[in-house]
Amino acid sequence: MLYEYDKRSVTGHSEIDRLHVEIADQSRRLAALLKQPAGFDEIYDSFMQLQDVLRVHFNVEEHDMMLLEQNDEVRDHFRRHKENHKLFRDLLTYGEEQFEKNRAMGKVPNVLGLIPQEYFEELKNIDQEMSALFAKYDPQKSASA
Numbered sequence: 001m002l003y004e005y006d007k008r009s010v011t012g013h014s015e016i017d018r019l020h021v022e023i024a025d026q027s028r029r030l031a032a033l034l035k036q037p038a039g040f041d042e043i044y045d046s047f048m049q050l051q052d053v054l055r056v057h058f059n060v061e062e063h064d065m066m067l068l069e070q071n072d073e074v075r076d077h078f079r080r081h082k083e084n085h086k087l088f089r090d091l092l093t094y095g096e097e098q099f100e101k102n103r104a105m106g107k108v109p110n111v112l113g114l115i116p117q118e119y120f121e122e123l124k125n126i127d128q129e130m131s132a133l134f135a136k137y138d139p140q141k142s143a144s145a
Contacts, residue, residue, distance in 0.1 A: 002117065003027040008124040011131040013064060019057040020127075026050040027120075030111065040106045044099050047111060051092045058085040065130065069137040077126075077133055084126050091115050 005024035011017055030046040062085065065078050091114060098109035 002031050003120045003123070006124070008128045011127060011134060013131075013134060015060055016057070016064065016127075019053060019060060022053045023050070023057060026053055034108075034111055040103070040108055043108050043111065044103075047095060047099065051096065054088065054092060058089065061085070061127070061130065064134075067138075068133060071137070074133055074137055077129055081126050081130060084122060088115075088119055088123065091119065 003020075003023045004027075005021055009017070009020040009024070011020075026046070026049050030043070030050055033043050033046050062078075062082060065074070065081065068074050095109070095111070095114040098114065102109050
């Protein structure tokens with residue numbers, strides 16, 4: 001479970017790109033804590049910080065996609081993108097539930113298994129598609145051209 005910032009992470013939208021950097025930072029922090037014998041609370045806090053930035057990221061992207069010129073291509077992508085976000089949100093909620101379930105014992109759930117690497121890869125792929133739509137249909141870019 002590691003989101004690494006790479007060229008697929010760059011959308012050209014400063015807020016989304018900033019959030020991608022923050023997701024990568026939080027992801028690395030959580031991975032580092034899991035490699036060392038960190039305590040339950042520290043790992044839980046790190047997971048929650050990653051969850052928080054992911055949720056903000058999803059909300060920003062969905063908001064910004066609503067600002068695009070609406071046509072079949074944008075609507076189809078937006079539907080698929082929101083489905084991707086919903087699956088990811090569900091995994092995050094499940095992860096939080098697993099932490100709460102194990103809190104009394106202080107046992108850290110299998111955090112690495114909570115969010116499979118494929119989800120982060122799919123997140124980058126769908127964000128790359130979104131980036132192309134921003135370049136093609138963003139009314140703010142058209143107005144400044």
